[in-house]
Amino acid sequence: MNLILLGPPGAGKGTQAKLLEEKFGIVQISTGDILRKSLADGTPLGQKAKAYMGKGELVPDSVMVDMIRERLKEPDCLNGFILDGFPRTIQQAEELDKILAVLGFSLTAAVKVNVPLEEIMRRLTIRCNCPNCGKITACGITADQFRCENCGTVLVKREDDKEEVVRKRFKVYEEQTQPLAEYYAKKGLLFELDGTLSIPAVGKLMAEKLTSMKIKR
Numbered sequence: 001m002n003l004i005l006l007g008p009p010g011a012g013k014g015t016q017a018k019l020l021e022e023k024f025g026i027v028q029i030s031t032g033d034i035l036r037k038s039l040a041d042g043t044p045l046g047q048k049a050k051a052y053m054g055k056g057e058l059v060p061d062s063v064m065v066d067m068i069r070e071r072l073k074e075p076d077c078l079n080g081f082i083l084d085g086f087p088r089t090i091q092q093a094e095e096l097d098k099i100l101a102v103l104g105f106s107l108t109a110a111v112k113v114n115v116p117l118e119e120i121m122r123r124l125t126i127r128c129n130c131p132n133c134g135k136i137t138a139c140g141i142t143a144d145q146f147r148c149e150n151c152g153t154v155l156v157k158r159e160d161d162k163e164e165v166v167r168k169r170f171k172v173y174e175e176q177t178q179p180l181a182e183y184y185a186k187k188g189l190l191f192e193l194d195g196t197l198s199i200p201a202v203g204k205l206m207a208e209k210l211t212s213m214k215i216k217r
């Protein structure tokens with residue numbers, strides 16, 4: 001099963017991707033996580049991406065497409081994958097189609113998780129991340145004094161979860177990423193979900209729908 005998760009920042013794509021990873025044994029590929037790791041490691045990719053990420057803008061398509069092309073060649077993708085945060089533009093989607101054709105993969109579905117701006121603002125301005133295991137926690141406006149309940153590491157807030165950057169990221173999503181819904185609907189691959197439901201409820205709906213799509217294909 002090869003999936004794309006679409007939805008605004010804070011829609012719960014990462015959380016749902018982790019649930020899907022466990023349920024179906026397929027690997028999560030989060031372009032945001034790869035970029036943040038590159039940034040922390042000080043790689044050339046991280047340096048290229050830094051300014052865009054800090055402003056809530058998209059990293060150029062050519063950089064992202066090269067990155068995904070290499071990642072999809074890794075052997076762990078042969079069992080199936082979840083693209084979390086890619087593609088984000090029509091150009092990325094068109095390039096992805098070419099990469100998948102070369103590698104002999106096809107998409108099972110593009111799942112769009114819908115959440116309105118007010119709820120995104122509420123979620124992102126209170127969320128903290130564990131820099132060690134990646135667990136997300138609702139901690140409040142600052143991350144001070146909070147430790148990860150999984151591994152005990154001191155939590156941090158993402159630079160781009162500041163209110164003005166979240167607004168910008170949402171606008172970028174509406175302008176550049178939403179058009180992908182039509183792109184995948186035309187291919188018969190799109191289904192949409194209400195991302196304001198609870199995490200288990202969204203997970204259940206997603207798993208049911210994907211199981212039925214997998215059987216049909």
Ligand code: AMP
Nearest residue numbers: 031032052053057058059064085086088
């Ligand atoms: P995310 O963790 O998915 O919210 O991504 C964080 C940031 O990484 C985004 O705001 C962009 O600056 C960058 N980014 C991640 N994925 C992509 C992509 N597919 N295209 C362009 N920029 C991306």
